[in-house]
Amino acid sequence: MKKIFIYLLPTIGCFIVGASASLFQRSALAEWYPLLEKTVLTPPNMVFPIVWCALYICIGLSLSLILAKPERHRLIAALWGVQLLLNFLWSVLFFYARNPLAGLLDILLLDAAVVAYICVSYPVRKVSAWLFAPYLLWLVLATYMNGYVYCNNPDTVSLKNHTVMTHEMPKLPYAADALAPAMSKETIDYHYGKHLQTYIDNLNKLIAGTPYAEMTLDEIVKSSDGAIFNNAAQTWNHTFFFDTLTPAQKAMPEKLATLLTKEFGSVESFQEQFGKAALGLFGSGWVWLAADKQGKLHIEAMPNAGNPLTKSMKPLLTLDVWEHAYYIDYRNRRADFVKAFWSLVDWDKVAARV
Numbered sequence: 001m002k003k004i005f006i007y008l009l010p011t012i013g014c015f016i017v018g019a020s021a022s023l024f025q026r027s028a029l030a031e032w033y034p035l036l037e038k039t040v041l042t043p044p045n046m047v048f049p050i051v052w053c054a055l056y057i058c059i060g061l062s063l064s065l066i067l068a069k070p071e072r073h074r075l076i077a078a079l080w081g082v083q084l085l086l087n088f089l090w091s092v093l094f095f096y097a098r099n100p101l102a103g104l105l106d107i108l109l110l111d112a113a114v115v116a117y118i119c120v121s122y123p124v125r126k127v128s129a130w131l132f133a134p135y136l137l138w139l140v141l142a143t144y145m146n147g148y149v150y151c152n153n154p155d156t157v158s159l160k161n162h163t164v165m166t167h168e169m170p171k172l173p174y175a176a177d178a179l180a181p182a183m184s185k186e187t188i189d190y191h192y193g194k195h196l197q198t199y200i201d202n203l204n205k206l207i208a209g210t211p212y213a214e215m216t217l218d219e220i221v222k223s224s225d226g227a228i229f230n231n232a233a234q235t236w237n238h239t240f241f242f243d244t245l246t247p248a249q250k251a252m253p254e255k256l257a258t259l260l261t262k263e264f265g266s267v268e269s270f271q272e273q274f275g276k277a278a279l280g281l282f283g284s285g286w287v288w289l290a291a292d293k294q295g296k297l298h299i300e301a302m303p304n305a306g307n308p309l310t311k312s313m314k315p316l317l318t319l320d321v322w323e324h325a326y327y328i329d330y331r332n333r334r335a336d337f338v339k340a341f342w343s344l345v346d347w348d349k350v351a352a353r354v
């Protein structure tokens with residue numbers, strides 16, 4: 001009976017630790033882990049419980065063989081306990097705290113504890129040491145996977161209790177009918193009131209329970225793709241677009257006029273090139289005036305939800321050339337919309353961004 005107890009106890013201990021760890025992993029595996037950029041060596045999720053079950057049997061049996069010997073080997077048993085504790089702690093740090101750096105530090109300590117266990121148990125019982133060999137191989141792979149996640153997901157390192165952001169409709173700096181006739185109240189009602197509202201609603205739904213819920217809009221635009229990027233960038237772009245319009249246009253500040261002249265020949269030439277880019281953009285998209293890291297100004301025609309932040313550029317001015325931006329007032333006449341746009345630009349705001 002005592003012998004059965006000795007053989008079963010370590011293995012049961014391993015499985016209790018494994019089952020407890022899986023509770024800490026559960027929500028992260030559903031929400032956070034799938035979004036991480038992982039190495040191609042990462043096995044499918046279903047492989048993990050199978051491997052761990054096999055490893056826990058080996059780990060448990062390894063200590064059982066030591067305990068079955070008449071001599072007491074407290075150091076070996078202590079090392080075994082330490083490695084199991086570090087193993088459990090890794091699940092807490094990586095999956096519960098969602099902190100790959102802390103997980104990496106923990107798994108390095110775990111590697112050291114396992115190597116120490118192998119070295120100390122080998123002279124006492126070789127089989128016990130060999131039973132830890134598959135575990136060590138798996139930990140080497142796990143260390144690489146954890147390190148890869150840490151290096152490639154700097155924006156997703158987050159603790160559970162960070163502030164969750166809800167994106168809200170920006171306030172218009174003018175009345176809905178103030179831009180008429182260049183941009184009618186009906187256009188504002190639909191474009192701002194319905195299209196932008198839909199992008200913001202979709203964004204909040206899509207990011208709920210993901211690491212993006214803890215990021216600023218800028219961070220989401222820079223780091224996301226697919227549906228989250230589309231809705232985040234459309235939120236960013238429309239907010240910026242509507243904020244840069246004014247019903248009371250003032251003359252362009254000298255500073256901006258000088259920069260545009262230096263880059264494009266003259267302000268008129270800039271407007272001509274910007275307009276050409278707007279008319280030449282096939283389908284839906286945005287035309288931007290943006291500054292690169294050296295401060296050089298560029299006209300960028302970007303399809304769909306394109307945004308210069310993704311090219312590490314600073315947006316200064318944008319024009320929405322999606323059909324929903326002008327169809328009510330100008331039908332299919334995009335050129336007329338571009339012409340009207342120049343009478344609405346708040347040049348003071350554009351100049352302040354340079």
Ligand SMILES: [Fe+2]
Pocket residue numbers: 191195238320322324325
């Ligand atoms: Fe739009």
